[in-house]
Amino acid sequence: MITLENATKRYGTTTVVDGVSATIPGGGVTSIIGPNGAGKSTLLSMMSRLLPLDAGTVHVDGLDVSTTPGRVLARTLGILRQENQLTVRLTVRDLVGFGRFPHNGGRPTVLDREHIERALDYLDLSGLADRFVDELSGGQRQRAFIAMVLAQDTDVILLDEPLNNLDMKHSVEMMQLLRRLVDELGKTVVLVIHDINFASCYSDTLMAMRDGAVIHQGPPEEIMTPAVLRDVYDVDIQVELIRGHRIGVYFA
Amino acid sequence: MRAKTDPLPTAVLQSTRKPVRTVPPRAWIVVLGTAAAALVAAFLLVGLEGNLAYVLPRRLNRVGAMILVAVAVAVSTVLFQTVTGNRILTPSIMGLDALYVLIQTVLVFALGARTVLTMPTTARFSIEVVLMVAFSWLLYRWLFAGGGRSLHLLLLAGIVFGVFFRGASSLLQRLMDPSEYIILQDLFFASFNRVDPTLLYVSALVVAGLCVPAWRLRHRLDVLALGRDTAVGLGVDHRRTVTLVLVICSVLVAVSTALVGPATFFGLLVSALAYQLCSRFRHAVVLPIAVLLGVIALVGGQLVLEQVFAFDTALSIVIEFTGGIVFLVLLLKGRVR
Numbered sequence: 001m002i003t004l005e006n007a008t009k010r011y012g013t014t015t016v017v018d019g020v021s022a023t024i025p026g027g028g029v030t031s032i033i034g035p036n037g038a039g040k041s042t043l044l045s046m047m048s049r050l051l052p053l054d055a056g057t058v059h060v061d062g063l064d065v066s067t068t069p070g071r072v073l074a075r076t077l078g079i080l081r082q083e084n085q086l087t088v089r090l091t092v093r094d095l096v097g098f099g100r101f102p103h104n105g106g107r108p109t110v111l112d113r114e115h116i117e118r119a120l121d122y123l124d125l126s127g128l129a130d131r132f133v134d135e136l137s138g139g140q141r142q143r144a145f146i147a148m149v150l151a152q153d154t155d156v157i158l159l160d161e162p163l164n165n166l167d168m169k170h171s172v173e174m175m176q177l178l179r180r181l182v183d184e185l186g187k188t189v190v191l192v193i194h195d196i197n198f199a200s201c202y203s204d205t206l207m208a209m210r211d212g213a214v215i216h217q218g219p220p221e222e223i224m225t226p227a228v229l230r231d232v233y234d235v236d237i238q239v240e241l242i243r244g245h246r247i248g249v250y251f252a
Numbered sequence: 253m254r255a256k257t258d259p260l261p262t263a264v265l266q267s268t269r270k271p272v273r274t275v276p277p278r279a280w281i282v283v284l285g286t287a288a289a290a291l292v293a294a295f296l297l298v299g300l301e302g303n304l305a306y307v308l309p310r311r312l313n314r315v316g317a318m319i320l321v322a323v324a325v326a327v328s329t330v331l332f333q334t335v336t337g338n339r340i341l342t343p344s345i346m347g348l349d350a351l352y353v354l355i356q357t358v359l360v361f362a363l364g365a366r367t368v369l370t371m372p373t374t375a376r377f378s379i380e381v382v383l384m385v386a387f388s389w390l391l392y393r394w395l396f397a398g399g400g401r402s403l404h405l406l407l408l409a410g411i412v413f414g415v416f417f418r419g420a421s422s423l424l425q426r427l428m429d430p431s432e433y434i435i436l437q438d439l440f441f442a443s444f445n446r447v448d449p450t451l452l453y454v455s456a457l458v459v460a461g462l463c464v465p466a467w468r469l470r471h472r473l474d475v476l477a478l479g480r481d482t483a484v485g486l487g488v489d490h491r492r493t494v495t496l497v498l499v500i501c502s503v504l505v506a507v508s509t510a511l512v513g514p515a516t517f518f519g520l521l522v523s524a525l526a527y528q529l530c531s532r533f534r535h536a537v538v539l540p541i542a543v544l545l546g547v548i549a550l551v552g553g554q555l556v557l558e559q560v561f562a563f564d565t566a567l568s569i570v571i572e573f574t575g576g577i578v579f580l581v582l583l584l585k586g587r588v589r
Contacts, residue, residue, distance in 0.1 A: 048484075048485065049484065050480075050481055050484055050485075069487075069489075070484065070487040070488060070489050071487040072487070073487065074485065074486050074487025075487075077485075078485060079481070079484075079485040080485075081481045081482070081485075084479075084482070085479070086478065086479070087337050087338070087339060087477065087479070088477045088478070088533040089527075089532075089533055090532070090533055091532065094532060094533075095478075098474070098475060098478060098482075098486060099486070101471070101475050101486045101487065101488075102486055102487040105471060106470070106471025106472070106474065106475075107471070145482075149485075152485075152486070
């Protein structure tokens, strides 16, 4: 569970995230949606302690992200960023092994090796384990990074726009994977996502932001309505029920 | 061990894979260690004649200075590249070399070359180290006090200060008596021939003292090399580690520069080659390999300088010429990424 209290971020005189107080339930997929510049990624960065808060607090499973030592927090909270460019040459297995750093401080044990192999297996990377990360395709590389976060063995995983640069097939696979992390492993997954339909089909909770504030939060049935979407995006969006999923139609 | 779940794709992937030539890093450490030891022995023993009690301690002193500078430059360059996430930077970008030149120029300008050359070496060494460390400390303090200021701004400030120091030096050099300038010029190149034994011991203590924390940071540095966000996600205190590493780097560079003169020139070469030789990236192997390469470059270069060119050129020319060729060969063989 993630609890935000009055979380605020300012750049100079511009307030990017404006006193957000919200609770993200544990054990589910929560998608943060909203137009560009709404403060979604900034809010996620604050939850991930990548950006310091100017005011307020964020607690992840009871740990204050601003004051908890990094190593301790890293055993509860795993993060995946949009850009995963490596300047160093590593094999996939080495990269995944770094996920164990918060637990072993760089000295792997037998238990760590099991975690690494399990993570590789879970993401179907066993065949690629000895390849260098820079030789992989974009989708494979992203899976390698997710395997690293999985090996980190945290209850909470935060992802910033994980569908960026992925084609349809890989986007679907990524969302199915996030679903499996919740359904099979009981993780709490929070992601920033632009595609409201992916968010609608795979999330338990949608969190809609606009102008630095969370203006709506609830299950897809409540958020995926023309009225709420108009409020969030300023666009008229038809919502159709297709095979039990609420799909927003806004292309024409 | 766990059985492979999908043997077919694995086999297919492996068959299309380029064969990767991997020499285990430990083997490289042994090979390079032997080469370095052989070069040190050669340096001590080649053409050894006359009064041994006079010649040998002098040679030991010089080889000691070279090993010390090799350690300082190799370690500081590898660490600096890791925290900046950039493989073509060296700590010289922080302007310490330029500050050293400025200090020498100001001293000669104000006191005259004769006074500078005859003043106690310990005094000069202390002035140089204190000024260089104080400069870095002020720079870090100023830049990190603001909180949101970035590492790139720090580097930029270092470059700007470097330009300023160089400009000030060249102004003073123009105003200076030409004969003084000629003496001064000699101080701008690294030389292992004028190292004071006492200073060598002091510097060795400082460098060894800094290598302990650097070595203890090795696992954290591996994580840091994945980039700031990933490192923070894995629980590394980014700011603290980066500040610590920058302090270690600047003191290493300051001590080595004050001891022999500007010598960071081979850091880039040594670190680039070390990364080439390591099939897998780990500071625990990159650091010793870079240090050994540094010893080989310096002692080997000095040996060539003395035996082949009879001191007729500068050490940096020998090392950069040979190193450049090695680098080009690696580049043409496609092993440099």
